[in-house]
Amino acid sequence: MNRREFILAGGAVFAAGLSPKLFAASPTSNQIQQHLPSGDQPQAPLKVLALVFDDYETLDLHGPLEMLGHLPSVEITLIGPQSIVRSYQGPRVVADRQLDEVVECDLLLVPGGMGTRKLVDDTRLLDWLRRQVKVSNKVFSVCTGAALLAKADLLDGVSATTNKMAYTWVTGLNDKVIWQPSARWVDDGRFLTSSGVSAGIDAALFYIAQTYGEAQARKIETLTEYQWNSDADKDPYAVIS
Amino acid sequence: MNRREFILAGGAVFAAGLSPKLFAASPTSNQIQQHLPSGDQPQAPLKVLALVFDDYETLDLHGPLEMLGHLPSVEITLIGPQSIVRSYQGPRVVADRQLDEVVECDLLLVPGGMGTRKLVDDTRLLDWLRRQVKVSNKVFSVCTGAALLAKADLLDGVSATTNKMAYTWVTGLNDKVIWQPSARWVDDGRFLTSSGVSAGIDAALFYIAQTYGEAQARKIETLTEYQWNSDADKDPYAVIS
Numbered sequence: 001m002n003r004r005e006f007i008l009a010g011g012a013v014f015a016a017g018l019s020p021k022l023f024a025a026s027p028t029s030n031q032i033q034q035h036l037p038s039g040d041q042p043q044a045p046l047k048v049l050a051l052v053f054d055d056y057e058t059l060d061l062h063g064p065l066e067m068l069g070h071l072p073s074v075e076i077t078l079i080g081p082q083s084i085v086r087s088y089q090g091p092r093v094v095a096d097r098q099l100d101e102v103v104e105c106d107l108l109l110v111p112g113g114m115g116t117r118k119l120v121d122d123t124r125l126l127d128w129l130r131r132q133v134k135v136s137n138k139v140f141s142v143c144t145g146a147a148l149l150a151k152a153d154l155l156d157g158v159s160a161t162t163n164k165m166a167y168t169w170v171t172g173l174n175d176k177v178i179w180q181p182s183a184r185w186v187d188d189g190r191f192l193t194s195s196g197v198s199a200g201i202d203a204a205l206f207y208i209a210q211t212y213g214e215a216q217a218r219k220i221e222t223l224t225e226y227q228w229n230s231d232a233d234k235d236p237y238a239v240i241s
Numbered sequence: 242m243n244r245r246e247f248i249l250a251g252g253a254v255f256a257a258g259l260s261p262k263l264f265a266a267s268p269t270s271n272q273i274q275q276h277l278p279s280g281d282q283p284q285a286p287l288k289v290l291a292l293v294f295d296d297y298e299t300l301d302l303h304g305p306l307e308m309l310g311h312l313p314s315v316e317i318t319l320i321g322p323q324s325i326v327r328s329y330q331g332p333r334v335v336a337d338r339q340l341d342e343v344v345e346c347d348l349l350l351v352p353g354g355m356g357t358r359k360l361v362d363d364t365r366l367l368d369w370l371r372r373q374v375k376v377s378n379k380v381f382s383v384c385t386g387a388a389l390l391a392k393a394d395l396l397d398g399v400s401a402t403t404n405k406m407a408y409t410w411v412t413g414l415n416d417k418v419i420w421q422p423s424a425r426w427v428d429d430g431r432f433l434t435s436s437g438v439s440a441g442i443d444a445a446l447f448y449i450a451q452t453y454g455e456a457q458a459r460k461i462e463t464l465t466e467y468q469w470n471s472d473a474d475k476d477p478y479a480v481i482s
Contacts, residue, residue: 224437
């Protein structure tokens with residue numbers, strides 16, 4: 001088998017077993033609904049709902065959606081305060097649904113970005129978030145998306161992390177959260193929180209491995225020519241005081 | 242200086258000099274217009290024009306835009322065949338400008354994705370691309386975006402690379418291109434071509450280093466908590482026959 005064949009066969013190579021290291025940070029991962037294939041039954045599509053708002057950080061959103069979007073069956077829906085939403089970097093996306101509607105989903109994705117600085121004081125958004133979380137099987141924040149969850153008191157007693165460049169601001173919003181200063185991502189059952197921007201891609205692949213098996217995550221890693229940091233404990237931007 | 246201070250001071254640490262390795266793949270980099278700060282003069286914004294089309298690959302576009310979008314002065318414009326464009330992963334973006342308009346720019350970004358399979362036979366798109374390249378200071382393709390440039394005969398005699406999972410298809414479109422089977426990206430003066438999907442992020446940081454200095458690229462790497470593969474020769478998905 002040459003190098004290329006090895007890469008293309010990556011799924012099979014890694015399918016033999018899940019890495020214990022990968023799941024070390026996931027004490028409650030068995031609580032999560034599994035989407036592993038079962039016989040000949042068609043798999044229900046994974047319903048992903050992603051919040052967008054003006055000045056969201058573009059990679060916080062599109063990094064995880066890239067990975068999730070390569071699942072065999074997935075439906076991605078954007079929801080926002082208005083129909084056209086502008087990222088911090090400039091380009092605009094179309095929100096498929098609008099607040100204050102809530103939508104049942106498997107995964108609620110909450111990106112961060114400069115827009116969160118205003119939104120932590122937006123009672124309409126925080127009220128919606130509390131209602132939306134109730135109908136979401138799992139909630140996944142990237143970067144300062146955790147600030148919104150924390151301010152809505154949704155992370156009280158939950159182990160979580162956030163952007164390390166904005167760590168003081170985010171963690172100052174709520175001291176009932178068990179903030180982790182060194183973690184690429186933290187999985188605490190219903191809440192998966194990642195570190196800043198690019199860490200969302202690594203956490204998305206973790207979610208895929210957790211839900212569909214590691215072979216699926218490795219296949220998508222290869223398809224996207226990504227180099228997955230698959231160890232949640234390996235955080236090059238850890239806050240060390 | 243603790244770890245966090247070291248990271249936040251990254252720009253200064255790396256500003257001392259450009260890594261020779263980083264520029265090893267850039268024989269003609271001196272031809273490129275430099276945007277390095279000069280005294281007290283305000284810098285002109287970098288004008289980035291990004292092509293979008295139905296079934297573009299979301300990270301091919303938003304990965305590089307994330308990095309470019311953190312430059313001190315930048316204007317990002319999306320251009321497409323129609324005003325609302327759907328990515329392969331589902332979410333839709335708004336095109337600020339529409340074909341067949343051409344727009345003078347510093348950097349033309351051409352993403353790839355499944356949509357390129359049709360577009361390589363779209364004479365309207367290929368004609369526009371030839372005209373647009375003439376008014377673009379530099380052209381940057383990600384993944385199978387190189388297929389469009391190759392089919393429009395814009396890469397004849399140029400050293401270039403593309404997605405390694407689609408390597409046979411893309412390279413079969415034009416044998417006058419000097420295709421590189423092992424390269425995270427290739428810089429050949431006016432044309433910067435990257436490998437698949439995620440490689441576009443690494444190549445975007447290379448472009449930033451080339452144009453604004455390595456300190457700027459390292460600063461953005463830190464801001465986005467990214468782990469830059471800054472060596473063009475390090476290609477984990479190289480095609481080795």
